[in-house]
Amino acid sequence: MNKKINLYSVFSVICTIGIIGILLMTVSYLPEFGCPKNPSINEVTERYIEKGVEETGAINIVAGMILDYRAFDTFGEAVMLFTATIGVVALMRKPKVGEIDEKDNR
């Protein structure tokens, strides 16, 4: 294998180990996995579960959440998929043999 040990690769390995070390130190302060007294379970969760059926009419709570309470986020996702596809069409579309591309006519 032809890998050169130069300054760039040593520096990048040290940088990666530094970032992962800081993140692991932060993870060791997180609360326990699966404990029902975590601070991420607050009144928002209770409101979505208790009044989800009578306000939206859906039995699947996640579907009622992403399509009724937070439907604007799903609209933004659909627009983002559309924009990426239009970008790929603009980059990679070749007209079929026989069609004249419009710029050749000028």
Next chain:
Amino acid sequence: MKNLFINYYETTSIILFGIGFSMLLLNKNLIKKIIGMNIMDVSIFLFLASKGYIIGRNAPIIEEGIIDANYYINPVPSGLVLTGIVVAVSMTAFALAMTQKLYNYYGTLDIDEIILKKKGVEK
């Protein structure tokens, strides 16, 4: 320090993030850089999905009339993961289309040679 072995989902997610990040920095092939970015995305999905689980409770599909907040898990992180998956798919598709155009123009997939050829063309 012992907490890292109790929360093993979060620790695995951070290690996968590190592997993906080093793949992004150390490879010269453009396709391998895109694979590294995908691995970083998947590690964040694992981290987000493990923040919603509570031990001993069921999935958030309402069964026969039990509407009780102490019977189901947290449904909010699942919605965030759905948004994240769509972002990852869009980014990968767009990056692969740009890689294909670069290959058609320069003839190589190695990013060092592309930079050298571009400097040679400008001179």
Next chain:
Amino acid sequence: MKKIIGDDEILNTITEIITPFIFVLGIYIILNGHISPGGGFSGGTVLGAGLILYGEAFNIHEIRKLFDFNIFTKAISFSLLFYGCAKGYSFITGAANIDSNIPLGTPGKILSGGLILPLNIAIGIIVACIIYGLYALFYEGDI
């Protein structure tokens, strides 16, 4: 760069048998999005994967008789506009405290849940068209 396609007997026979079931499964996942796990995104992906399988086994020109570039742009644009108008109506009547006449129905049947079923169908159409369209663009250059 097109690869040379020889007729593969196992792939052609299995695709002929199994493709209708894939389409029915995808439509079932979309329509039951508010009762069981599923919804618009996963159902749309199954539909797109069924189209990719059919286009890979047989020639891609056979799908192009039904699914052109014109139909692709019109389907996606119409579905996005429908989603925006439906949710915009819901926002405007909700913020001005006017009563919006969307029936909620009884939870547990298919025709329930107000606007959730049409929005699921719109998202399913968008995702299926995009996943097949990306495959066709990378394969040949034209949808």
